[in-house]
Amino acid sequence: MRRVLLWLPLVLFAALFGLVALGLFKPADRTVRSAMVDKPLPDFALPAMLPTKPGVARSSFGGGKPRLINIFASWCVPCIAEVPELAKLKAAGVPIDGVAINDTPEAIQAFLDRNGDPYQRIGNDKTSQLQIALGSSGVPETFLIDGRGRIVRQYVSNLQPDQVEDILKTWRGMR
Amino acid sequence: MRPLLRFLRHAGPVPASAGRQASRLKPLWYDLRRGRPRHKAGVTIVLGLLATLATPALAQQAPLADVQLSDPVKEAQAKALMETIRCVECQGQAIADSNADIAANMRSLIRQRIKAGESPAQVRAWLIQRYGDYISYDPPLGSATWPLWAAPVVLLVIGIAIARSSFRRKR
Numbered sequence: 001m002r003r004v005l006l007w008l009p010l011v012l013f014a015a016l017f018g019l020v021a022l023g024l025f026k027p028a029d030r031t032v033r034s035a036m037v038d039k040p041l042p043d044f045a046l047p048a049m050l051p052t053k054p055g056v057a058r059s060s061f062g063g064g065k066p067r068l069i070n071i072f073a074s075w076c077v078p079c080i081a082e083v084p085e086l087a088k089l090k091a092a093g094v095p096i097d098g099v100a101i102n103d104t105p106e107a108i109q110a111f112l113d114r115n116g117d118p119y120q121r122i123g124n125d126k127t128s129q130l131q132i133a134l135g136s137s138g139v140p141e142t143f144l145i146d147g148r149g150r151i152v153r154q155y156v157s158n159l160q161p162d163q164v165e166d167i168l169k170t171w172r173g174m175r
Numbered sequence: 176m177r178p179l180l181r182f183l184r185h186a187g188p189v190p191a192s193a194g195r196q197a198s199r200l201k202p203l204w205y206d207l208r209r210g211r212p213r214h215k216a217g218v219t220i221v222l223g224l225l226a227t228l229a230t231p232a233l234a235q236q237a238p239l240a241d242v243q244l245s246d247p248v249k250e251a252q253a254k255a256l257m258e259t260i261r262c263v264e265c266q267g268q269a270i271a272d273s274n275a276d277i278a279a280n281m282r283s284l285i286r287q288r289i290k291a292g293e294s295p296a297q298v299r300a301w302l303i304q305r306y307g308d309y310i311s312y313d314p315p316l317g318s319a320t321w322p323l324w325a326a327p328v329v330l331l332v333i334g335i336a337i338a339r340s341s342f343r344r345k346r
Contacts, residue, residue: 032263035307102276127237128280135305137263138277 034135034143034154041149042133046123049100049108056097056123056130062149066174068096068167069143070119071131074103074111076139082158086118089164094171098122099130101139142167146174237283244290253286256295259312260285260302269312 036042041061048055061067070086072079086096098119100108108122125131134143134151144153144167152170155163244250257271264275270282281302288298302310314320 030266032266032306032309034305035303036305102280127283128277129284131277132281132284132302132305135307137306 031156032137033156034137034151036133036135036151037154039151041145041151044130044133046099046125046130049098049103049122049124050105053119054121056099056121058149060097060121061145062147064147065095066144066146066152066171068094069099069134069145070096071099071101071125071134071136071139071141071143073101073139074107078158079140080111080115082140083115083118085159085161085164087116089167090118092168092171094167095120099125101125101128101131144170237280239286239290240279240283242286244286246290249289250286252295253282253289256285256289256298257282260299261310261312263306263310 041058043058045057045059046055056069068089070082072082090096096118098121100122103124103126105124112119123130136143136154137156140158142155142159142163143151144155146152152174153167155167159167244253254271258269260270260281262268262270262273262275262278262281264277265273268278270278270285273279285298288301289295299311299313308314308317308320314323316324
């Protein structure tokens with residue numbers, strides 16, 4: 001018993017050391033995920049960002065057709081990288097609504113002219129109202145809304161090809 | 176290219192403003208290289224600095240993000256709440272101390288809701304509904320958090336037990 005007690009502090013220290021080392025080499029995932037997934041889309045109405053496209057409102061969701069909400073900004077680099085992936089979804093027939101954060105019509109128009117335009121509608125969310133209401137923590141983020149107006153999935157950061165596949169599969173399954 | 180962009184995930188407003196500064200400073204190098212009068216470069220620097228200073232005013236800030244409420248009681252409530260809400264972009268900071276856009280927008284949202292008559296507890300509950308308990312620096316007592324409250328009591332009891340046994344041995 002005494003022998004065990006003698007070694008106990010060293011063993012405890014080794015265990016703590018191991019824990020800290022593990023934390024160093026495998027840092028925790030710091031992604032902030034929305035708590036709104038699997039909940040109904042909250043009520044909102046965003047004005048149009050561009051004169052050529054309508055704004056985004058709650059009423060256009062839940063009419064039996066699933067849609068995507070893409071939160072983006074003209075000042076965000078990963079958003080540029082994401083446009084080709086969104087274009088793939090658009091080509092497959094997935095309707096995408098853009099929500100522009102802290103942006104101006106001129107900057108958004110330049111962004112679309114330069115990178116391509118995957119959006120059916122673009123809402124102006126200057127003060128992150130919808131972004132915060134959705135539990136989103138940055139740009140870009142993409143939310144898949146099902147035909148009943150429920151938030152089904154959240155994709156944080158720019159969409160990757162495997163996530164595009166996942167969206168297409170889920171979207172086809174929902175129709 | 177993709178891994179790099181993946182690394183840049185969740186960009187804040189920093190790249191845009193950094194780019195703006197870079198483009199403002201570029202003429203300085205052009206001027207020096209081409210041997211133009213120096214004061215021109217100076218003017219460029221001054222203009223560049225002025226542009227940088229002017230940026231926060233030009234950027235469309237959310238209303239009440241950095242403006243106090245006229246009612247001091249409500250402002251105090253809002254400020255106290257802001258100090259216990261986590262910034263989701265610069266995690267580890269409270270939105271009261273953060274310069275991130277989304278933190279400013281959250282401050283604006285909190286002031287607007289408190290101004291409209293909501294209680295700080297209601298606003299906190301609304302934010303927790305969106306982001307989970309993680310958003311709050313004031314964790315609620317629950318199945319996952321009870322050890323936080325129990326641990327000090329348990330450690331104190333263990334400490335008293337150890338002290339008692341060691342004092343007894345001395346006698």
